[in-house]
Amino acid sequence: MIHNSTIDYQLNHRSIRAFKPQNLSDDQLTTLYEAARHASTSMFMQQFSILHVTDPAKRAAIRRLGRQPYIGQNGDLLIFLVDLYRNQKIRQAAGKDDGRLHTTDIFQQAVEDTVLAVQNTLLAAESMDLGGVILGSIKNNPIELIKVLDLPKMTFPLLGLQVGIPDQAPQLKPRLPLDTLVMENNYHRAFKASDLKDYDQVVSQYYDLRDANRRIDSFTKQIAGAKLDNHETTRDKLAAALQQQGLALDWK
Amino acid sequence: MIHNSTIDYQLNHRSIRAFKPQNLSDDQLTTLYEAARHASTSMFMQQFSILHVTDPAKRAAIRRLGRQPYIGQNGDLLIFLVDLYRNQKIRQAAGKDDGRLHTTDIFQQAVEDTVLAVQNTLLAAESMDLGGVILGSIKNNPIELIKVLDLPKMTFPLLGLQVGIPDQAPQLKPRLPLDTLVMENNYHRAFKASDLKDYDQVVSQYYDLRDANRRIDSFTKQIAGAKLDNHETTRDKLAAALQQQGLALDWK
Numbered sequence: 292m293i294h295n296s297t298i299d300y301q302l303n304h305r306s307i308r309a310f311k312p313q314n315l316s317d318d319q320l321t322t323l324y325e326a327a328r329h330a331s332t333s334m335f336m337q338q339f340s341i342l343h344v345t346d347p348a349k350r351a352a353i354r355r356l357g358r359q360p361y362i363g364q365n366g367d368l369l370i371f372l373v374d375l376y377r378n379q380k381i382r383q384a385a386g387k388d389d390g391r392l393h394t395t396d397i398f399q400q401a402v403e404d405t406v407l408a409v410q411n412t413l414l415a416a417e418s419m420d421l422g423g424v425i426l427g428s429i430k431n432n433p434i435e436l437i438k439v440l441d442l443p444k445m446t447f448p449l450l451g452l453q454v455g456i457p458d459q460a461p462q463l464k465p466r467l468p469l470d471t472l473v474m475e476n477n478y479h480r481a482f483k484a485s486d487l488k489d490y491d492q493v494v495s496q497y498y499d500l501r502d503a504n505r506r507i508d509s510f511t512k513q514i515a516g517a518k519l520d521n522h523e524t525t526r527d528k529l530a531a532a533l534q535q536q537g538l539a540l541d542w543k
Numbered sequence: 544m545i546h547n548s549t550i551d552y553q554l555n556h557r558s559i560r561a562f563k564p565q566n567l568s569d570d571q572l573t574t575l576y577e578a579a580r581h582a583s584t585s586m587f588m589q590q591f592s593i594l595h596v597t598d599p600a601k602r603a604a605i606r607r608l609g610r611q612p613y614i615g616q617n618g619d620l621l622i623f624l625v626d627l628y629r630n631q632k633i634r635q636a637a638g639k640d641d642g643r644l645h646t647t648d649i650f651q652q653a654v655e656d657t658v659l660a661v662q663n664t665l666l667a668a669e670s671m672d673l674g675g676v677i678l679g680s681i682k683n684n685p686i687e688l689i690k691v692l693d694l695p696k697m698t699f700p701l702l703g704l705q706v707g708i709p710d711q712a713p714q715l716k717p718r719l720p721l722d723t724l725v726m727e728n729n730y731h732r733a734f735k736a737s738d739l740k741d742y743d744q745v746v747s748q749y750y751d752l753r754d755a756n757r758r759i760d761s762f763t764k765q766i767a768g769a770k771l772d773n774h775e776t777t778r779d780k781l782a783a784a785l786q787q788q789g790l791a792l793d794w795k
Contacts, residue, residue: 293574297549297670322545384736385767406658418549484636515637
């Protein structure tokens with residue numbers, strides 16, 4: 292195992308959900324944007340944008356939809372958009388049709404651009420001893436969020452990032468062992484839930500130390516439990532929201 | 544603009560496509576895997592895996608499908624898989640049905656997990672003065688690639704990463720200006736292709752310096768040109784490949 296400052300920041304990642312009541316400086320924000328801007332981009336199409344949300348009414352609406360109290364509270368809120376609007380306008384100005392912009396393939400490339408930029412932004416924040424949490428919960432009700440943000444077609448709010456000065460120091464959450472995560476040449480079809488017996492104990496101990504008063508679930512119990520059980524949720528409006536936005540229209 | 548070693552590695556990112564004829568050490572590989580393993584994961588579901596491909600026949604087949612000469616040549620080849628197989632097996636062992644594993648929502652969360660891990664891996668490599676290129680081209684023919692890799696249902700090969708000791712020192716590729724990429728509260732619907740006039744010149748100059756003998760295309764010319772023009776491509780088998788794998792079955 293090799294160590295340097297970048298790798299150590301990566302290994303020390305924990306999601307921060309409590310921030311001091313202070314916003315980032317312009318200098319800090321610009322640095323985060325530069326980190327995002329320099330991430331890899333598929334076929335040099337640069338199909339993402341960042342919406343910095345400071346408007347209190349919008350922040351409250353995003354918090355209500357995301358159902359997490361720290362969204363849009365202390366710190367800064369960035370919404371990362373899949374953005375094919377810009378390239379559509381460029382093609383229109385050149386007198387071209389939309390070409391492949393409505394395909395699942397190009398949408399997926401834009402998703403990848405966007406997520407690569409999110410990770411660069413979060414790690415840049417962590418390297419400045421700021422903290423952050425990636426907000427998948429902004430997709431809890433994608434059609435409503437698109438209205439709140441008044442987004443045009445050909446854009447989609449993929450992930451949020453709440454970032455600021457940490458006001459908590461959580462334990463490192465233990466991840467799947469490397470021999471489960473990494474395979475050589477052949478996919479390990481023989482995987483069994485019982486292979487994770489030791490890991491389950493490590494996870495249970497983590498929760499026990501974090502909060503002895505709460506119910507403690509091992510990893511396999513969580514996966515077998517409520518989070519993946521069938522239930523009604525507006526998160527299942529994802530495909531409808533994408534199609535409403537003109538994205539991935541060729542899916543069949 | 545704030546600088547530290549992590550941010551400077553991010554700002555200096557360029558894709559490396561020529562590597563010295565040397566493989567990574569076990570120590571280097573383990574370090575990359577640890578960087579991937581510690582990336583954020585949605586709802587703690589940890590839905591990705593890494594396939595390290597060393598088998599020459601498989602490398603050649605992936606290169607043929609990806610149609611890029613550096614794939615599976617010098618250096619190491621990692622294939623990042625969206626992996627819901629593991630969580631399916633865990634639920635089966637607990638006597639549970641597959642629950643939400645076949646939804647677009649859970650698939651999308653797994654995609655995000657996977658891409659976050661890819662970016663951490665690439666930056667970890669760069670921080671060790673290795674280089675790499677993310678391979679979106681492994682999705683050129685997804686159904687064939689799934690056969691080559693003999694992947695089970697509930698997995699999908701999302702991105703590759705060719706990584707090694709750089710044998711080239713390309714120029715930094717200029718990215719969209721920050722005032723195009725970042726917006727405050729409101730999406731900038733008034734964007735016009737002509738806003739990128741200065742940026743187009745910067746991009747043209749970059750290509751001119753890189754290879755004066757090749758045709759030079761500005762950014763807007765590229766977007767208005769062949770890469771987004773309608774054409775027949777096996778990349779449009781993406782949705783069919785996902786459904787074949789049992790993923791995102793509720794899309795409609």
